[in-house]
Amino acid sequence: MANSSQDATLADPNTRGSQEMAVVFAALSNPARIEILMHIAKHQCCGCKEITDVLPLAQSTISQHLKVLGEAGLITVETVPPRSRYQINEQLLRSISDTTHAFLNSCCKSDCS
């Protein structure tokens, strides 16, 4: 079933193909998810409710977005019912940041006049 938050196939920037990159970008392709990510980063840790209080979306929708972010490995979850604490997966995010930077820059280093 599905890949957990710490998926080994995403650990090494150099083994990240177009498929893996697309998954990460897809997770970032929704404005609500970007806001959620920023909110978590700002508050370091937070639960679904705090985000629901701040964004104009239903709790079930937020929960679903959190799931997508988790499956892409961008955040981690720690559940102690009835609460779930979400936080940024810093290690992976840093790796993704580097990969993205390298990828985009590799598209720019030519001189097509």
Added chain:
Amino acid sequence: MANSSQDATLADPNTRGSQEMAVVFAALSNPARIEILMHIAKHQCCGCKEITDVLPLAQSTISQHLKVLGEAGLITVETVPPRSRYQINEQLLRSISDTTHAFLNSCCKSDCS
């Protein structure tokens, strides 16, 4: 109408909100589009046909992907029928690279133990 390749609202990294970021990430959220982008970067300039020859997708599909990449501002088009030459929008891509890097890093600079 719609936004052309050099959309002023995307020119400044600091004015890029979650909505604008999501558009860029959405354009990058498809493996075929990543491959297309890499192919264009590798060959500096190329037409739809060269990409169609290399990817297992129909010409109409490639053309559609190119349109998405163009609307997101990642590539520019120069059409002299019956050809269209695509190339990387380096300036915008560099700006996007910086924005993405800054955004992802801003999510990592806390210490939530």
Added chain:
DNA sequence: ATCATTAATCGTAATTATACGATGAAGATA
């Protein structure tokens, strides 16, 4: 004039994404 090449667009089908309300599960508290 006819044909070939290249690429955009249209129509369409299948899949995926997004959002919601309702429900269920887990534990804390009255």
Added chain:
DNA sequence: TATCTTCATCGTATAATTACGATTAATGAT
């Protein structure tokens, strides 16, 4: 035990994405 809070999941409706073949448009070559 009954109630509250928090969150995940289910079912569902709507919209967007992805892909294809067919068609059209523009130009160059025969």
